[in-house]
Each structure stands twice: as C-alpha cells, then as structure tokens.
Amino acid sequence: MAQYSRISGSVGLITLKNPPVNALSAAVRQGIVDTVEKALCDPQVKSVVICGQDGVFCGGADVKEFEKSMSGPPLIPMIHSIECATKPMVAAIEGSALGGGLELALGCHYRIAHSKARLGLPEVTLGLLPAAGGSQRLPRLIGVPAALDLITTGRHVTAAEALQLGIVDQVTDHKTVDAAVKFALSVAGKPLDARRISTYPCPVVTDLDALFEDVMQKVRQSARGAIAPIACVQAVRAAATLPYTRGMEREKELMATLFTSGQARALQYNFFAQRAVGKWRMPSGARWDTSTPRPVHKVAVIGLGTMGRGIAVALAQAGLPVVTVEAQEKQLMEAKRVMSDMLKRGAKRRGVAPPLDKISYSSNIQDLADVDLVIEAVFEDMDLKKKVFLQLSAVCKPGTLLCTNTSGLDVDQLASQTRNPELVVGMHFFAPAHVMKLLEVVYGPRSSPQAVATAMQLGKKMGKISVAVGNCRGFVGNRMLKLYTEQASFLLEEGATPDLVDRAIEEFGFPMGVFRMSDLSGLDIGWRVRKEMKLAVPGQSARIREGRRYSPLGDLLCEQGRFGQKTGRGWYRYNKPGDRVAHSDPWLHHFLEEYRAQHGLVARRIDQQEILERCLYPMINEGFRILQDGIAAGPEDIDVIYVFGYGWPRHCGGPMFYASMVGLEKVLERLEHYYQAHPDVPYLQPCSLLRRLVAIGSPPVQKWREVIKNLHSQL
Numbered sequence: 001m002a003q004y005s006r007i008s009g010s011v012g013l014i015t016l017k018n019p020p021v022n023a024l025s026a027a028v029r030q031g032i033v034d035t036v037e038k039a040l041c042d043p044q045v046k047s048v049v050i051c052g053q054d055g056v057f058c059g060g061a062d063v064k065e066f067e068k069s070m071s072g073p074p075l076i077p078m079i080h081s082i083e084c085a086t087k088p089m090v091a092a093i094e095g096s097a098l099g100g101g102l103e104l105a106l107g108c109h110y111r112i113a114h115s116k117a118r119l120g121l122p123e124v125t126l127g128l129l130p131a132a133g134g135s136q137r138l139p140r141l142i143g144v145p146a147a148l149d150l151i152t153t154g155r156h157v158t159a160a161e162a163l164q165l166g167i168v169d170q171v172t173d174h175k176t177v178d179a180a181v182k183f184a185l186s187v188a189g190k191p192l193d194a195r196r197i198s199t200y201p202c203p204v205v206t207d208l209d210a211l212f213e214d215v216m217q218k219v220r221q222s223a224r225g226a227i228a229p230i231a232c233v234q235a236v237r238a239a240a241t242l243p244y245t246r247g248m249e250r251e252k253e254l255m256a257t258l259f260t261s262g263q264a265r266a267l268q269y270n271f272f273a274q275r276a277v278g279k280w281r282m283p284s285g286a287r288w289d290t291s292t293p294r295p296v297h298k299v300a301v302i303g304l305g306t307m308g309r310g311i312a313v314a315l316a317q318a319g320l321p322v323v324t325v326e327a328q329e330k331q332l333m334e335a336k337r338v339m340s341d342m343l344k345r346g347a348k349r350r351g352v353a354p355p356l357d358k359i360s361y362s363s364n365i366q367d368l369a370d371v372d373l374v375i376e377a378v379f380e381d382m383d384l385k386k387k388v389f390l391q392l393s394a395v396c397k398p399g400t401l402l403c404t405n406t407s408g409l410d411v412d413q414l415a416s417q418t419r420n421p422e423l424v425v426g427m428h429f430f431a432p433a434h435v436m437k438l439l440e441v442v443y444g445p446r447s448s449p450q451a452v453a454t455a456m457q458l459g460k461k462m463g464k465i466s467v468a469v470g471n472c473r474g475f476v477g478n479r480m481l482k483l484y485t486e487q488a489s490f491l492l493e494e495g496a497t498p499d500l501v502d503r504a505i506e507e508f509g510f511p512m513g514v515f516r517m518s519d520l521s522g523l524d525i526g527w528r529v530r531k532e533m534k535l536a537v538p539g540q541s542a543r544i545r546e547g548r549r550y551s552p553l554g555d556l557l558c559e560q561g562r563f564g565q566k567t568g569r570g571w572y573r574y575n576k577p578g579d580r581v582a583h584s585d586p587w588l589h590h591f592l593e594e595y596r597a598q599h600g601l602v603a604r605r606i607d608q609q610e611i612l613e614r615c616l617y618p619m620i621n622e623g624f625r626i627l628q629d630g631i632a633a634g635p636e637d638i639d640v641i642y643v644f645g646y647g648w649p650r651h652c653g654g655p656m657f658y659a660s661m662v663g664l665e666k667v668l669e670r671l672e673h674y675y676q677a678h679p680d681v682p683y684l685q686p687c688s689l690l691r692r693l694v695a696i697g698s699p700p701v702q703k704w705r706e707v708i709k710n711l712h713s714q715l
C-alpha cells in the first residue's frame with residue numbers, strides 16, 4: 001500500500017506502507033501508481049516526496065512474490081513514469097534503500113538520505129540482477145567502475161559513501177522527510193531534463209574492453225560457479241555500450257535467464273533460511289519469542305589458543321568487556337601480543353579505534369567471579385574440560401552462564417559437573433572465530449530456554465548467524481562432515497588422488513577441497529580424537545574396525561609427522577612448513593599405490609560424478625538423520641550451518657536444499673546403490689525420513705518440517 005497526503009501546501013507526500021521493510025509487493029506498486037497519478041493531477045502540488053513508513057524507505061522487490069505468478073503493475077514502467085513526471089520527485093531515504101527500493105529512488109529526480117541510511121543493489125546475492133533499470137541507471141549516475149563494484153558484490157553503502165559516489169544529493173542528520181520536503185519546495189518549478197538519469201550518457205571509460213575483461217575474470221574467480229555475478233557484469237557492459245532502451249532490453253533478457261534459475265531459488269531460499277534460524281525452537285516447545293535472555297554485561301574466555309583468541313577478539317569488537325584467562329604465563333603473553341595485533345588490524349579496516357581496553361588478561365581463574373557468561377575454549381579434551389567446568393561452577397557468581405566451545409564433545413557431561421546444569425550450553429564457533437559468521441548454539445537435555453536465548457542473543461550481538469542445535473557427537477556440522485571426509489579417504493583407497501577429489505569438490509563450488517581443507521586445519525586434530533576413541537592405533541593399518549569399514553590413511557600420514565600445512569607435508573607437499581600453496585606430492589601417490597598393493601586393492605577410474613555423490617550424499621543422508629533425531633529443527637538450520645560454516649556454495653542453497661533440487665528420489669536411489677556396493681559402511685543406508693519423503697511424493701524443502709513433526713508425533 002501507499003498513502004497519499006499533501007503537506008506544506010504544495011508538496012505531495014507518498015508513504016510506502018508494507019511493514020517491516022516496505023517491500024514492493026503488488027499492493028505497494030499499485031499504491032505508488034495510484035498516488036503518483038493523484039499527485040501529478042493535483043494542481044496544488046508542485047513537487048512530490050516519496051518515503052517509507054517506520055524509518056525504512058524500501059527493502060526492494062517483495063522476494064516472497066517471486067515464487068508466484070506476477071500480478072499488479074510491473075516495476076519498470078512504474079519507475080519510468082516517475083522519472084518522466086513533470087513535477088520534481090524526491091526520494092526521502094531512511095533505513096534501507098535496497099534493490100528495487102534503490103531503483104525506485106534512482107527513478108526519482110533527487111535523493112535525500114539520512115546519515116544512518118544504507119543503500120545498495122544486493123540482487124546478486126539473491127541470484128538476480130538489478131532489473132528494474134538499476135543496472136542501466138547506476139553506471140550512468142556514478143560511472144562504470146563504481147557501479148560494477150556495487151552491482152557485482154551487492155554490498156550496501158553508507159549514506160556518506162553514497163553522497164561521495166553521487167548516488168544521493170544530500171545527507172541529513174535530522175528528520176529525513178522534513179529535509180526532503182524542504183528540498184522539494186526549493187526545486188519546485190525547476191527544469192527536470194538534467195535530472196532524468198536514463199537520459200545521461202554513460203561516463204566514458206578509457207579502455208572499456210580491458211576493464212570488463214579484468215572484472216569478468218575476477219568475478220568468475222570469486223563466483224565459483226554462480227551465474228548472477230556474471231550476468232551483472234554483462235548488464236553493466238550493456239549500459240556502457242548501448243543506448244538506454246537497448247540496455248534495458250539486455251537487462252530484461254539477462255534477468256529472464258536468472259529469474260527462473262535454480263541458483264536464484266537456492267539463494268532466495270537461503271535468504272529466508274538465515275532469518276528462519278533466528279526463530280529457534282527446542283523440542284520441549286521453548287521458543288525464541290517466549291524465552292527471555294539474561295543480561296550479559298561482562299564475558300570471560302578461558303583458554304587462549306587459536307579459538308579462544310578469536311572469540312575474545314570478536315567479543316571485544318562487539319563492544320563487550322572480556323576477561324581472558326590462560327593458565328600458562330608464556331601462552332598468556334603471546335596471546336596478548338597476537339590479540340592486540342588482531343584488534344588493531346580489525347580497527348584499521350573498519351576505520352575505528354582498536355578496543356584494546358575491552359580485554360583484560362589473567363592467569364587466575366578466580367578473576368572470573370563477577371562475569372555474566374564464560375566461554376570455555378581450552379584444549380579439546382573431555383577430562384580437562386570437566387575440570388574447568390567444576391572450577392567455574394565454584395568460582396563464578398550464581399546465575400553465570402557457562403558455555404563450551406567444544407566442536408563436538410558431550411555438552412551434557414560438562415553440565416553435570418556444575419551446580420546449575422540448566423545454565424550450560426555449547427557455543428561452537430568456527431575458526432577464525434573473529435571472522436567466521438557461524439555459531440552453533442548447542443543445548444543439552446538440561447539447558448534452560450533462557451540459557452539458549454542468552455547465547456543466541458550474544459551471538460547476534462557478535463554479528464554471528466547463530467543456529468540452535470541439539471547435543472550429539474559433532475552436533476550438526478561436524479557430525480555430517482565426518483562422513484564427507486571419510487568417504488574422501490575411501491575414494492583414495494579405491495583409486496582417486498587428493499587432487500582429483502579436491503578438483504571435483506572445488507568445481508562444485510566449495511572454496512577448498514576436502515584434502516586441502518584437512519591440510520589447512522591440521523591432520524593431527526582428527527588423529528588425536530580417533531586415538532582417544534581407540535579407533536586409531538599406531539602401527540595398525542586394518543581397514544575394518546569396530547565391525548565397519550575404516551580408512552587408516554590419515555592416521556598413517558600422521559604417524560609419519562605429516563600434519564598438513566604446519567609441517568609442510570600432508571595430503572599435499574608445501575615448499576616449507578606454514579606455506580599455503582599445495583603441490584601434488586609424488587611421495588603420496590607412491591604411498592597410496594603401496595597401500596593399495598598391501599591391501600589387495602585394485603585402483604579404478606573414478607569420475608567426478610561419483611566423487612560428488614560419494615562425498616555429498618552420505619552427508620545429506622546424515623542431515624536427514626539429524627532432522628529425524630530432532631537435533632536440527634528444520635532443513636534451513638542444516639543449510640545455514642553448511643553455507644556459513646563449511647563453505648557449501650550459497651548458490652546451491654545448502655545440502656538439504658541441494659538434495660531437493662537434485663531430487664530426493666535420485667538421492668535415495670544413489671544411496672541404495674552405494675550401500676549395496678559398500679555394505680560395510682552402515683551410514684550409506686538411506687535414512688527412513690528420506691524414504692518417507694520420497695514415499696509421499698518428495699514435497700518441497702519448505703514442507704519438510706510438517707512431515708518431521710508428524711513423524712515425531714507418531715513416535
């Protein structure tokens with residue numbers, strides 16, 4: 001909807017009304033068409049201001065409408081008629097002007113923004129391009145290089161940057177609508193020809209071909225198979241080389257391909273999934289909107305290894321005072337030096353002062369007596385963690401939330417060490433913790449809804465995408481990852497090489513293949529866990545352990561001191577320890593041949609499709625088990641975890657969405673096939689939830705929660 005009124009005698013005021021972000025739904029577009037006509041027909045009105053209600057100009061096209069057949073007035077002619085208007089049209093931008101919202105503003109003759117407003121064309125992040133004239137108007141307004149940057153990255157700019165780029169005409173700290181009305185009064189009656197952006201020639205670029213070649217190369221590299229960034233470059237090229245109307249035709253053509261693409265569907269699903277995970281619920285029925293978080297004024301981090309350092313830095317950057325505790329004095333001093341550097345670098349990047357004074361350093365656990373929340377990040381060893389929780393429970397004031405950053409140990413066992421197990425949750429950060437967006441908030445059977453709400457809110461304050469998950473070995477992310485890495489090792493036994501597997505995974509869209517990733521994180525981490533579990537036994541190379549197939553390849557490499565990048569040798573060879581460039585290693589190929597010979601394995605040719613199916617489908621199958629077990633509330637939770645924590649390509653939605661795109665029947669059929677071929681790998685057996693979904697006709701991913709709910713209620 002849009003509301004019309006006349007203010008200050010001669011200014012028509014159009015207010016977009018579609019909470020919460022005034023998205024351009026069919027009703028809003030109809031409202032704009034009607035109210036613009038009203039304003040233009042009203043002889044008393046000399047100029048018009050368009051604003052959005054409740055401090056938001058417009059969040060763009062209504063993405064929810066994209067799935068339906070389009071109704072209501074189309075955006076392009078609507079914006080065109082605003083640009084053609086004979087009375088000055090002024091956009092009053094507060095909050096956000098994004099996507100179609102900014103395109104609407106670009107159709108206006110003037111733009112006034114509040115200093116806190118954010119502007120951008122983020123369509124590319126939804127698998128689209130700014131196809132309501134944005135790809136044609138923005139380059140004409142701010143030049144091709146700046147427009148390419150904004151349109152291909154989708155980044156939001158501040159009002160100050162928008163002013164500097166020439167996107168807006170004025171920035172105000174006062175009431176935006178008042179400033180815009182004043183401005184509208186001042187330009188009433190002035191000629192408008194020079195204000196219609198579509199009539200501007202595109203600013204000349206000296207070597208256009210070189211610029212586009214360069215940008216296209218960069219985009220292809222970073223897009224990792226995504227098609228929208230490439231279409232965005234092509235659309236801007238049309239703006240730079242064609243007259244406006246022909247450019248608009250090209251924009252439409254490119255959009256037509258994107259609009260119905262699987263990638264656009266995946267990215268839009270992911271947009272809503274990110275928001276859905278914030279609305280967490282526990283199997284007990286506790287929910288995000290009925291659980292009140294405890295206030296957190298002061299936090300502690302105990303253990304200053306890589307994870308602890310990153311977590312403390314992230315907390316300080318979020319403005320929270322942090323007490324850090326590290327028992328070993330030498331490690332404490334080293335951590336202080338490294339963390340101060342991290343804070344300085346981060347502050348420089350953000351153009352702010354480094355929050356060095358937010359962090360205090362101690363080697364005494366007694367200093368945690370007055371904190372509201374502790375995040376334990378000591379070595380991944382259950383006995384050590386138990387000791388720490390016992391101490392924390394004695395030292396901390398009543399009501400302090402005790403969180404563990406374990407990446408997969410039993411949160412409930414830790415809770416049982418404390419006086420208040422209901423105040424214990426997992427906060428599983430991902431390395432580097434001050435950079436990675438994902439946080440798994442793990443609730444045990446005794447964690448209170450308030451504890452979960454507090455950890456979720458703290459995660460939000462730290463700028464993380466937090467997903468609440470149940471307690472099981474590896475939680476969601478690492479539980480699924482284990483099967484992925486194990487299958488990759490099996491493939492090596494059967495004839496593949498690390499390069500072959502990694503290439504397939506990287507071509508699929510992961511930033512790094514499984515073996516490159518393993519070399520980066522360190523092979524010794526998993527080895528230690530397997531030794532603790534008595535799975536890995538030095539000197540042993542048996543391929544069946546605990547009654548199932550086991551690949552000792554990783555253990556055998558560790559026994560040779562090949563821990564990955566840090567030792568200069570792992571699945572690959574590095575020029576020196578710590579080097580990041582992986583080289584194929586003839587030693588490893590020879591080692592694999594010998595290993596196969598020793599075990600009577602005959603190497604066979606393994607194609608890309610098998611690599612993907614063997615690595616991804618068991619993970620997906622485990623995802624279904626996780627849903628069935630109630631560890632994740634819905635497929636969105638798993639998908640968000642995989643996209644933000646494990647590098648799953650966002651344009652493929654996440655593993656569960658990807659399964660629905662491939663077709664559940666096909667996933668089921670392939671799992672059955674592989675289980676038959678490898679009966680000693682029990683997790684290849686298709687999960688009953690997957691079977692059930694196929695049996696009822698493979699409903700879309702958005703409907704799975706209902707099926708899971710029914711399944712649980714039948715149990």
Ligand SMILES: CCCCCCC/C=C/C(=O)SCCNC(=O)CCNC(=O)[C@H](O)C(C)(C)COP(=O)(O)OP(=O)(O)OC[C@H]1O[C@@H](n2cnc3c(N)ncnc32)[C@H](O)[C@@H]1OP(=O)(O)O
Pocket residue numbers: 020021023058059060061062063064075096098099100101122123126128129130131132255259272275276
């Ligand atoms: C052939 C057809 C031609 C058509 C041409 C179309 C060209 C234009 C395309 C577009 O405009 S695509 C949309 C581009 N816009 C965006 O990508 C912006 C998306 N939104 C955001 O980034 C943020 O929501 C925000 C605007 C910065 C606000 O952030 P905030 O943190 O305050 O709120 P959220 O929790 O993110 O959102 C609240 C609520 O609103 C829903 N929502 C947000 N934006 C949209 C939207 N564009 N369409 C529909 N719904 C939207 C969001 O899902 C949340 O919903 P609930 O979770 O509360 O249900």
